[in-house]
Structure formats: C-alpha cells, structure tokens
Amino acid sequence: MTVSGRFVALVAFGVVPVIVLGSITGEPGVVLGLWLVFCVLLGVLDLSLAASPRQLGTARSIPARTRLGETVTSELYLTNRGSRTLRGVVRDAWQPSAGPATNRSRVTIPARERRVVPVELTPFRRGERRVEHVTVRSSGPLGLCSRQATLRSPGQLRVLPPFHARKHLPSRLARLRELDGATSVMVRGQGTEFDSLREYVRGDDVRSIDWRATARRRDVVVRTWRPERDRRVVIVLDTGRTSAARVADEPRIDTAFEASLLLAALATRAGDRVDFVAYDRRVRGRVQGATGADLLAKLVDSMAGIDPELIEMDWAAVPGQVRNITTQHSLVVLLTSIDAPGASTGLLSVLPQLTSRHTVVVASVTDPFALEASRTRGNREEVYLAAAAERALLDQARVSAAVRQLGAEVVTGSPEELPPALADSYIALKAAGRL
Amino acid sequence: MTATKLPTRADAYAFVNAGENDVTTPRARTVARRAVFWLGVAVVAVIVVVATLLLTRGGSTDGAELDPANPAPTGAKATAEVLRAQGVDVILPDGYDDALAEARRSGTTLALYDPAGYLTDERLTELVDAAGSTVLFGPTFGQLQSVASGVFAAGASDNDDALSAECDLPAAERAETLSPGPTFRFDPTTDATGCFPADSDRFAVVQLSTGDGDLTLVGPADVVSNDSVIRHGNAAFALGVLGETDRLLWYLPTLADVESTGPPDIAQLTPIWLVPTTSLLGITVLVAMFWRGRRFGPLVAEDLPVTVPAGETLEGRARLYQRISARTRAVDALRIGALGRLGRTLGLPRTATVYEVTDACAAALGRPREDIRGILVDTIPESERDVVSLSDALAELERDTAAAVDPRPPSRPS
Numbered sequence: 001m002t003v004s005g006r007f008v009a010l011v012a013f014g015v016v017p018v019i020v021l022g023s024i025t026g027e028p029g030v031v032l033g034l035w036l037v038f039c040v041l042l043g044v045l046d047l048s049l050a051a052s053p054r055q056l057g058t059a060r061s062i063p064a065r066t067r068l069g070e071t072v073t074s075e076l077y078l079t080n081r082g083s084r085t086l087r088g089v090v091r092d093a094w095q096p097s098a099g100p101a102t103n104r105s106r107v108t109i110p111a112r113e114r115r116v117v118p119v120e121l122t123p124f125r126r127g128e129r130r131v132e133h134v135t136v137r138s139s140g141p142l143g144l145c146s147r148q149a150t151l152r153s154p155g156q157l158r159v160l161p162p163f164h165a166r167k168h169l170p171s172r173l174a175r176l177r178e179l180d181g182a183t184s185v186m187v188r189g190q191g192t193e194f195d196s197l198r199e200y201v202r203g204d205d206v207r208s209i210d211w212r213a214t215a216r217r218r219d220v221v222v223r224t225w226r227p228e229r230d231r232r233v234v235i236v237l238d239t240g241r242t243s244a245a246r247v248a249d250e251p252r253i254d255t256a257f258e259a260s261l262l263l264a265a266l267a268t269r270a271g272d273r274v275d276f277v278a279y280d281r282r283v284r285g286r287v288q289g290a291t292g293a294d295l296l297a298k299l300v301d302s303m304a305g306i307d308p309e310l311i312e313m314d315w316a317a318v319p320g321q322v323r324n325i326t327t328q329h330s331l332v333v334l335l336t337s338i339d340a341p342g343a344s345t346g347l348l349s350v351l352p353q354l355t356s357r358h359t360v361v362v363a364s365v366t367d368p369f370a371l372e373a374s375r376t377r378g379n380r381e382e383v384y385l386a387a388a389a390e391r392a393l394l395d396q397a398r399v400s401a402a403v404r405q406l407g408a409e410v411v412t413g414s415p416e417e418l419p420p421a422l423a424d425s426y427i428a429l430k431a432a433g434r435l
Numbered sequence: 436m437t438a439t440k441l442p443t444r445a446d447a448y449a450f451v452n453a454g455e456n457d458v459t460t461p462r463a464r465t466v467a468r469r470a471v472f473w474l475g476v477a478v479v480a481v482i483v484v485v486a487t488l489l490l491t492r493g494g495s496t497d498g499a500e501l502d503p504a505n506p507a508p509t510g511a512k513a514t515a516e517v518l519r520a521q522g523v524d525v526i527l528p529d530g531y532d533d534a535l536a537e538a539r540r541s542g543t544t545l546a547l548y549d550p551a552g553y554l555t556d557e558r559l560t561e562l563v564d565a566a567g568s569t570v571l572f573g574p575t576f577g578q579l580q581s582v583a584s585g586v587f588a589a590g591a592s593d594n595d596d597a598l599s600a601e602c603d604l605p606a607a608e609r610a611e612t613l614s615p616g617p618t619f620r621f622d623p624t625t626d627a628t629g630c631f632p633a634d635s636d637r638f639a640v641v642q643l644s645t646g647d648g649d650l651t652l653v654g655p656a657d658v659v660s661n662d663s664v665i666r667h668g669n670a671a672f673a674l675g676v677l678g679e680t681d682r683l684l685w686y687l688p689t690l691a692d693v694e695s696t697g698p699p700d701i702a703q704l705t706p707i708w709l710v711p712t713t714s715l716l717g718i719t720v721l722v723a724m725f726w727r728g729r730r731f732g733p734l735v736a737e738d739l740p741v742t743v744p745a746g747e748t749l750e751g752r753a754r755l756y757q758r759i760s761a762r763t764r765a766v767d768a769l770r771i772g773a774l775g776r777l778g779r780t781l782g783l784p785r786t787a788t789v790y791e792v793t794d795a796c797a798a799a800l801g802r803p804r805e806d807i808r809g810i811l812v813d814t815i816p817e818s819e820r821d822v823v824s825l826s827d828a829l830a831e832l833e834r835d836t837a838a839a840v841d842p843r844p845p846s847r848p849s
Contacts, residue, residue, distance in 0.1 A: 001463075002725075002726070002729040003722060003725060003726050004726065005726060007722065007726070008719060008722050008723045008726050011715070011718060011719045011722050012715075012716070012719040014715050015712055015715060015716070018711050018712050018715055019708045019712060022707065022708040022711060023707070023708060026707065028707055028710075028711040028712070029710075029711050031711070032711040032714065032715055035715070036718065054460075054462075089731075091731045093732055093733075093735045095735050095737040096735070096737060097737060097739075104731070132735070133459060133732065133733070134732075135731055135732025135733075137731065148460065148729075148731075148732075149460040150458065150459045150460045150732045151457055151458055151459070152457035152458070152459055153457070244740070244741060244743050245743045245744070245745040246743060246744050246745055247745045251740070252745070307740060308740070310741070367745045367746055367749075369745075369746045369749070370746070370749060373746075373749065374772065377823075377827065377830060379823070380757070380822070381753070381757065383769075383822055383823050383826045384753045384754075384756045384757045384822075385749070385750065385753040386769060387756060387764075387765035387766070387768040387769050388749050388750070388752040388753035388756060388768070389749055389753075390768045390769050390771070390772035391752065391768040392748075392749050392752075393772065394768065394771055394775075397775075
C-alpha cells in the first residue's frame with residue numbers, strides 16, 4: 001500500500017476547514033480530527049476499490065542476445081486476471097547496467113485483457129543482464145492510494161562483446177587475398193604450397209618460370225603458389241588479475257577479446273582452424289572445432305560471460321591446455337600482459353615448452369599513458385612521472401626481449417592498435433610460411 | 436495465461452512466463468500474523484504502565500490543599516463527602532466569575548481558602564458581599580483588612596492543647612473543642628463573637644455579622660483537612676459551620692483567577708486555529724515523507740566490476756620517487772631511456788656501450804665529450820632543480836641529435 005501526492009494534497013487542504021470552520025465553531029481541534037478521519041476513510045475507500053496487482057500474470061519477450069552498445073526492446077506482457085480495470089504504474093526492475101531508458105510506465109489494463117509494456121534497453125556492460133521482478137502499483141479511482149505488489153518475472157539478456165575491430169577486417173582480408181595464388185608476386189618460402197601452372201604475363205617474376213612445363217607447352221609457363229591452409233591457431237586468453245586493469249578506460253580483457261575476434265575472423269576465412277580457451281586457474285571459456293560464421297557466434301557467446309578473476313594466472317597449466325586442443329604444430333597466441341620481469345616469470349618459464357612445438361605470439365596491451373608521460377616534463381612532478389614511465393617502458397622492453405629470446409613473437413599496442421597489429425603479425429607469419 | 440494469445444516471435448526471442456502465484460510481496464494478513472507478537476508485547480506494556488499509574492496515584496500527596504476532590508491528607512474530600520451525604524449541595528466553581536455567579540444565588544454558604552492571596556481586595560470584598568454566609572479559612576493579613584477591618588491576626592496559640600468553645604455559637608457549642616492554630620484579636624467595639632480562646636483576648640474563630648449573613652473567620656485552616664478533621668471537635672465544628680445552608684460554594688482561587696494587567700499576552704493574541712493548523716502541517720509532512728519514501732519494489736542487486744586503472748602503479752612509483760627524493764634513480768631511468776633512443780637515432784647496434792653512445796653523440800653534435808658524458812652519465816643531481824634541469828638537458832640532447840642526424844626540420848617536436 002502506498003499513498004500518492006494527491007493524498008498529501010488532500011491532507012494539506014484541511015488547513016481551509018480547520019481555519020474557517022474552526023473559527024466559526026470555536027473548536028478547530030475537533031475539525032482537524034474530523035478532517036483526518038475523513039481523509040483516512042476516503043483513502044481506505046479508494047484502496048478498497050483499486051484492482052489487485054496480485055491478479056496480474058506476467059510474461060516476457062526478450063531478444064536472446066545483443067551486442068554491447070546496441071539498443072533492443074524488451075517486452076513485458078501483463079494480463080489482468082481480475083474483474084476490475086487496473087490503472088497504475090509498472091516498474092520493470094532491470095539491472096542498471098542493462099540500461100533501461102525508463103523503468104516506470106503507466107498502464108491501464110481492462111479486466112481479462114493483456115497489455116504490453118515495452119522497455120528500451122541499451123546495455124553498457126557485457127555479460128548476462130538480468131531482470132528478476134516487476135513491481136505494480138494499482139491506484140484507486142480517486143488516485144489517492146495504491147496497492148503495490150512485486151511479482152517474480154525473471155528474464156535475461158546476453159550482451160556480447162562489441163567487436164569494434166571488425167572495421168579492420170576488410171583491409172586484412174584484402175591482404176590475405178594478395179597472398180593467394182591469384183598473383184604470383186609473393187614471397188617464396190618453405191611453407192608456401194605449389195598451386196598451379198599458368199601462362200606468363202608481363203610483370204611476373206622471371207624466377208617463377210617453370211622451364212620444364214615451358215618446354216612441354218612451347219609457351220612460357222609460370223608456377224603459382226598459394227598460402228598454406230588448414231593450419232591451426234590456438235588463442236589462449238589470460239583472464240587473471242592483470243586482465244582487469246583498465247588501459248585507456250577499457251579493461252585489458254576487452255581489448256584481448258577484440259584482438260582474438262579479429263584474428264579468429266581472419267584465420268577462419270584463410271582456411272585455418274581456430275580454437276579458443278580463456279584460462280586463469282581453470283577454464284573460463286572454450287570454443288573448439290567451430291568454423292566460419294558459427295565460430296564467431298560461438299566466440300562472442302562464450303566471451304560474453306567472462307570477467308577478469310582477481311587471481312594469479314597459472315602459466316604452468318597452459319602447455320597442458322594447448323596439448324588438450326592439439327598436438328600438431330600450430331600458432332599459439334597468448335593474450336596477456338607483459339609488464340614487469342617479476343610478474344612475467346610464470347610466462348617466461350613455460351615459453352620454452354610451447355616454442356619447442358609451436359609458433360608462439362605473445363600479444364599485450366601497452367598503456368599509451370606511459371609513453372605520453374615519459375615525454376611530458378614540464379615541472380618536478382611530471383619529471384618524476386616521466387622517470388617512472390621510462391622505468392615501466394624499460395621493464396616492458398626487457399620482458400619483450402626475454403620473450404623474443406625464448407623464440408616467441410611479441411605484439412604490443414595500445415587498445416586501438418593491438419587487434420590490427422595482431423592480425424598483421426598473423427598475416428606476416430602466414431606469408432613466411434611459419435604456421 | 437492462455438497459450439493461444441502468446442505473441443509469435445522469432446527464435447531469437449526468449450519467452451518467459453511467470454507462474455500463477457509468483458508474488459513476493461507478503462499479503463496484509465501475513466504481515467499482521469508476523470506482527471502479532473510485537474503488537475501483543477506493546478499492548479501488555481501499555482497495560483502495565485496504565486495499571487502502575489492507577490495504583491500509585493491513590494497514595495500521592497499532590498493536589499490542592501483543602502480541595503474537596505483531593506483524597507490526600509492535605510485535601511478535604513472527607514468533609515465534602517460527609518456534607519454531600521447530609522444533603523448539602525457542594526459546588527466547586529470553575530473560576531472567579533463562576534464563583535461570583537453561584538454566590539449570588541440565595542441560600543449559599545461560601546467557603547474560601549486563599550493562602551496565596553490570588554484574589555484582589557476588590558474581588559474578595561465583592562465575593563463576600565455577594566454570598567450569604569462566608570467561612571474564611573486561614574485569612575491572611577490583607578484579607579482581614581479588606582473584609583473584617585476590626586479583626587487582627589494575633590499569632591498562633593501558645594500551647595498544643597485543644598481549645599474549648601466558651602461561646603454560644605451553635606456550631607462551636609456542638610464541637611466543644613478545636614485544634615489549636617492561628618488566632619485573632621478584635622476590637623471590642625465591633626459586633627463580633629470570639630470562640631475557642633487561646634487566652635483572654637485571642638480567639639481561633641471569630642464570627643462577624645454582615646448584612647445578610649455571617650462572616651466566620653477560622654484561624655486553624657486545617658480543621659477541615661482529611662488529616663485533622665477527625666481530631667477533637669473539628670468534624671462537628673466544620674459540619675456545623677459549612678452545613679448551615681443547603682448550598683455550599685467551596686472556592687479555592689488559583690493562579691487563573693489573578694486579574695491580568697498590562698497588554699494582552701501572546702496566548703491571547705494567537706488565533707485559536709494556530710495549533711491545529713501547525714499540527715495539520717506536521718501531519719502533512721509525515722504523509723509526504725511516506726509518499727516519497729515508499730520504495731517502488733525491492734532494490735536490484737548487481738555485481739559491479741572492479742576498476743583498476745593500469746597507470747596506477749606508474750603514478751604510485753612516481754610519487755614514491757618524489758617522496759624519498761630518489762633523484763639519482765629517477766634521472767638514471769630517464770638516462771637509460773634516452774641512451775636507448777640515442778643509440779637507435781645514431782644507428783649504433785643494440786650492444787653498443789654507454790660510452791660508445793656518448794662519444795658518437797658528442798661527435799654528431801660537435802660538442803665536448805665531457806659535457807655529453809656529464810648529462811648522460813656522470814652528473815649526480817644534488818637538488819630537485821638539478822633533476823629538472825638534467826631532464827630538460829636530456830630532452831634537448833635527444834632533439835638536437837635527431838636534428839643533427841636528419842637535417843630536415845622535425846615534423847613534430849618531441
């Protein structure tokens with residue numbers, strides 16, 4: 001039960017009879033008491049005439065999933081099973097991060113009818129956004145008092161990572177096609193595969209002329225090559241405590257998601273098999289054996305629910321995880337952070353195990369703030385900040401050097417640069433035939 | 436909920452239907468059942484408090500002196516009740532005006548006790564004149580002056596023995612004795628009767644004849660009190676004096692009977708509706724608080740992620756350097772960074788030593804080796820100013836070297 005502003009106004013209006021009638025009769029206290037009794041009686045009458053909110057049946061229609069930053073409409077269906085028309089306000093109690101445009105709507109539901117209450121949702125956090133209940137305030141015909149009840153009506157909306165990096169996909173796919181046998185202008189390496197023979201056209205590399213075939217055909221014939229196919233790419237994502245840090249107001253883990261989505265989209269188009277595992281001390285998400293559009297759908301779905309865990313990454317188990325996925329030679333991409341020599345000991349200790357069997361790329365987000373701070377030296381505070389930034393950059397460089405020494409590639413970049421940089425590194429490795 | 440009316444939607448939409456009785460708000464009945472224990476506790480507490488008050492009030496000694504409604508020892512309920520039982524109509528007036536109106540009715544005896552002197556002389560005289568017979572208990576000096584100018588106060592009787600009547604007043608004759616107390620002396624020329632003498636010319640009771648009745652002055656006022664009415668002949672005297680007529684006006688003036696003088700006070704100036712109106716506004720505020728404070732359903736809980744800015748460790752380290760004045764360490768960090776960049780600018784291999792870099796730098800800039808070495812290696816900063824100037828020198832060195840190696844104007848100053 002609750003009262004409305006109208007009821008408050010009604011009580012306050014009692015000032016008039018208390019002064020006027022009180023002055024006439026000489027008993028303003030009695031008038032006050034009578035007025036209060038009148039207000040209460042009117043309120044009780046209004047309350048007893050209000051439709052029962054308990055008689056409502058609820059149903060929901062929610063899109064199963066949406067990308068972060070997009071707006072969807074969730075619909076709440078309210079069925080009045082009672083015999084009176086329900087007039088009132090409905091609060092659809094979505095979590096704040098589901099971003100409801102408004103969570104209060106005025107409804108009028110005649111007896112035995114159903115009405116829909118639409119709610120525009122613009123989620124601003126990834127993951128499962130939930131709604132547990134609906135609260136209904138049913139006001140009486142005078143609008144003085146309302147009956148209130150909370151109905152359980154669970155629902156959920158899965159918010160997927162936004163994949164902003166897909167804007168880089170067309171250009172990277174074009175570069176991938178350049179590698180393809182359509183042109184013979186390409187780097188020859190041990191990993192490229194012989195594709196076919198075709199007639200020489202001007203501009204072809206004379207070194208690719210196949211003299212034996214030329215002799216057979218009495219026409220100049222060149223060999224074409226195509227990049228290797230059906231290789232394996234294993235993306236290992238570190239969801240430990242360092243992935244929670246925000247770089248340029250984006251958690252490291254979100255940048256890692258963007259980078260792995262772009263890499264997976266690229267690799268699956270290039271005909272490689274992509275497997276994904278998110279790990280800290282146990283597996284937080286895993287996608288195996290999916291290809292094409294299905295791969296990206298499964299990846300985003302798996303990533304939606306992953307949040308950084310405030311525990312240390314267990315690097316010793318990572319080779320085992322990779323071995324579970326494949327024993328073939330493959331490209332292992334470790335999305336983690338390389339900050340300080342102390343924090344990277346675990347990574348450095350297991351790298352030899354991985355590099356002995358696989359091609360390894362360590363991708364890490366760098367903080368553009370550190371670079372900027374190392375260059376700003378206006379006053380004393382800024383000089384000390386620059387010194388600390390310089391020290392951080394040196395640490396990073398030392399860890400990168402150690403990683404390279406152990407036979408792995410290092411890709412670093414700011415949150416905007418890392419996904420395309422990782423894609424470029426993949427293309428370069430593919431062109432060099434190192435997959 | 437009928438299944439036929441469900442909206443048809445693509446598979447991407449999840450459809451959830453709540454159950455029949457999925458209401459989490461408890462019914463009023465349930466709330467009442469849960470609250471019944473505490474309501475019971477409250478009722479019992481109220482009963483205990485009320486019972487305690489009722490039981491302890493009987494023995495209390497407060498209440499006005501000689502009040503006919505006061506059962507305490509100082510009250511006069513016993514006398515009043517006996518008078519009532521004898522058929523005397525005991526009237527308790529509400530105030531002076533009421534008392535005056537009652538006194539004017541014929542056949543009324545006025546019993547007056549005003550030790551604090553609330554009534555002015557004029558009011559007292561008016562009241563005594565209006566009444567038929569008057570019994571004045573314990574009159575003060577002023578009261579004697581105004582109503583019986585020939586009678587004077589003569590102090591308390593000397594000993595504690597009861598006083599005997601020794602006069603022909605019927606009530607006094609019946610009583611025979613009276614408790615001792617204040618006495619009067621009177622001018623022998625006045626037409627007065629003295630009873631209960633303490634010695635030759637001092638009397639505890641003096642009766643004067645006025646126009647239409649008697650004025651009886653009783654020195655020991657407590658003869659009618661509950662405590663002493665049973666002593667000596669007090670009861671007989673009191674009943675005799677007060678029960679002469681069918682109506683007894685028992686008047687005890689209070690503070691409210693003091694005549695006000697000067698301008699009207701604030702209470703008289705405020706309109707009568709002021710207090711009810713302000714209480715109504717208070718009630719309105721309470722209702723408004725309920726209106727705004729009533730929560731629209733339970734709060735929604737949500738786990739929020741921790742926010743860890745990556746630059747936090749960097750800033751922490753910078754503040755640490757500054758607080759402990761780690762000047763050399765800070766400058767060395769800047770130097771190592773600068774050396775690395777200078778080496779790359781000058782095209783030296785990664786394995787080049789510090790002195791190779793400084794020498795190459797000096798050669799490129801055409802500056803003395805010692806200067807460059809001082810900036811890049813040797814100078815130890817002694818003060819904060821040195822730190823800033825070394826930092827500036829390093830930045831300048833990098834800029835100059837870049838310019839010297841690449842003579843084109845730099846596209847962007849670093």
